[in-house]
Amino acid sequence: MLSQITKPKAECRCGGKTVYFRAYNGESLCARCFNDSIFEKVKKTISKYEMLRFGDRVGIAVSGGKDSTSLMFILSKIMKGHGSQLVALTIDEGIAGYREESIRNAETMAEELSTPLKVGAYKDFFGLTLDEVMHERDERRLKATSCSMCGPMRRRAIDLVARELQVNVIATAHNLDDLLQTFYINLYSGDVERIRWLHPNFAPEFTDFELRRIKPAMEIYEQELAFFAFLNNLPFQTESCPYMNEGIRTEVRNNLNEMERKHPGIKYSTLKTVLSISSGLGPSLSTRKAGKCEKCGATSSGRLCSVCTTLSLIT
Ligand code: SF4
Ligand code: ZN
Numbered sequence: 001m002l003s004q005i006t007k008p009k010a011e012c013r014c015g016g017k018t019v020y021f022r023a024y025n026g027e028s029l030c031a032r033c034f035n036d037s038i039f040e041k042v043k044k045t046i047s048k049y050e051m052l053r054f055g056d057r058v059g060i061a062v063s064g065g066k067d068s069t070s071l072m073f074i075l076s077k078i079m080k081g082h083g084s085q086l087v088a089l090t091i092d093e094g095i096a097g098y099r100e101e102s103i104r105n106a107e108t109m110a111e112e113l114s115t116p117l118k119v120g121a122y123k124d125f126f127g128l129t130l131d132e133v134m135h136e137r138d139e140r141r142l143k144a145t146s147c148s149m150c151g152p153m154r155r156r157a158i159d160l161v162a163r164e165l166q167v168n169v170i171a172t173a174h175n176l177d178d179l180l181q182t183f184y185i186n187l188y189s190g191d192v193e194r195i196r197w198l199h200p201n202f203a204p205e206f207t208d209f210e211l212r213r214i215k216p217a218m219e220i221y222e223q224e225l226a227f228f229a230f231l232n233n234l235p236f237q238t239e240s241c242p243y244m245n246e247g248i249r250t251e252v253r254n255n256l257n258e259m260e261r262k263h264p265g266i267k268y269s270t271l272k273t274v275l276s277i278s279s280g281l282g283p284s285l286s287t288r289k290a291g292k293c294e295k296c297g298a299t300s301s302g303r304l305c306s307v308c309t310t311l312s313l314i315t
Contacts, residue, residue, distance in 0.1 A: 006264075020227060024265035031231055038228050042074050042216050049200040051214040052169070056084040058214075059167035061158050062109065062117070064090065064102025066229040066236040067173035069109055071217050073234055075171060076113040089161040091154055092121040094129020095242065102237040109235060120161035122153060126311060134243065136314035144313070146243035152306035156298065159207050167211070174215040176271055177222035177256065183274045184252045192281065199278035206290070206299050221267065 008021035009028040016030025029037065046052050060075055062068040072088060079086050090106045092099055103119060110117035123129050128136075130150055137144060162170050174182075179198055186194040196202050203213040217225060229236050244250065260267050292298070293305035295312075304312065 019231070020224075022224075024260075024268055035228065035231065038070075038220065038224065039074060039078060041220055042071075043078055045200075045219045046078075046214075046216050049214075051171075051200065051212075051216055052079070052082070052084055054083040056169045056212075057165075057167045058084055058086050058169040058171055059089050059162050059165050060086060060115075060171045061173070062088045062090050062106040063173075064105035064237050065173075066226045066234075066238075067175055067178075067217065067222070069105065069234045069236045070225045070229045070232075071171065071173040072109055072113065072115065073229075073232060075216065076115055086115055087165050087167060088115050088117040089158065089165060090117060090119045091157045091161070092119055092123075093150060093154065093157075094122050094131055096129075096131055098239060098242055101239070105235040105237055116165075118161055118165055120157050120164075122157060125157050125160055126153060126307070128311075128315075130243070133310075133314060140314060142313055144310075145246040147247050147249070149310050149313075150243070152310055155206075156305075156307045159211065162211055163207070163209055169212045169214055171214050171216055173217050173225070175217045175220050175222045175225050176267060177253065179215070179218050179274065180256055180267055180270055181249050181252045183270075184256075185248060188248070193284060195274075196278050196281040196284055198274055199281075202278065202281075202283050204284060208299050219271065 006023070006026035008018060010018055012018055012028055012030035012033050014030060014033055016032060018028040019031050020029045020034045021027070022029065027037075052058070058075070058079070060068065060072050062072050075086055088106065088110050090103055092103060106119075107117060109115075121129075122133075130146075130153075133149060133153075134146060137149065158170060183195060183198055186192075197204060200215060200218065205211055205213075228234075256267060290299050290301045293300040293308055294303050295308040296305060298305045298307070300306075302309075
């Protein structure tokens with residue numbers, strides 16, 4: 001970590017005009033060098049954790065926000081000529097007035113990058129939109145937060161579309177900030193198993209078909225992915241999910257941003273610690289012991305899977 005006295009320079013090391021100052025390592029970068037650095041970072045992460053293999057069929061989960069739009073753009077470039085295929089999938093949770101725009105953005109990107117896109121909807125998979133799930137929850141005065149109910153449904157919807165698209169890898173655009181927030185949320189709730197899953201090699205499958213989950217943007221700051229999208233004129237939705245502020249994620253996010261502002265690089269060093277902790281925990285044995293959900297037949301470690309448990313609360 002460098003001290004805070006490092007100041008931006010007017011010129012990048014290549015002589016170009018500085019457009020981005022990376023406070024955590026003191027680099028002043030022009031547009032081209034900034035872009036190159038993001039591509040390099042993603043490539044390094046993929047290779048360090050052996051995320052991609054020859055012949056993989058990769059489905060990128062695109063929400064239409066800055067992170068997934070940027071990652072789709074990056075993967076479409078770096079996967080060219082590498083013997084693997086890229087397809088895109090989008091989940092329509094059914095959030096009126098919000099999801100429509102992001103789906104349009106995903107469709108625009110898919111067309112521009114000539115990447116096939118498949119949209120899968122909660123309504124088709126579960127018989128309810130997320131708006132309806134939230135309405136039922138409120139009617140029944142349940143205490144569960146929106147993300148705790150929506151998260152398992154989202155993961156299941158992604159798996160179902162992945163199976164339809166016959167992909168063997170799912171790439172999600174979780175960035176460094178997302179990983180740290182998840183770490184703290186699990187730390188506060190005592191969920192050690194989910195801390196283990198943060199390691200790129202220990203992500204569980206939870207499917208009855210082979211599906212590797214990768215996060216190629218996990219070592220990139222959220223702010224840098226947003227700037228990447230802006231710099232490359234990528235279409236992305238700036239509005240956030242209307243249900244996202246119910247949990248503590250936003251608070252954790254704000255705290256981490258404040259720490260980073262005061263101590264540039266602290267997020268990066270925390271990521272290293274998180275990965276050492278999850279690596280020290282080692283691979284889980286629980287998924288090997290998993291059986292089938294009594295209701296839907298999905299892979300589950302309990303009698304009911306998390307989706308059926310959620311749905312049983314509101315139907
Ligand atoms: Fe679902 Fe939460 Fe994501 Fe909104 S922010 S789509 S509620 S998981
Ligand atoms: Zn089930």
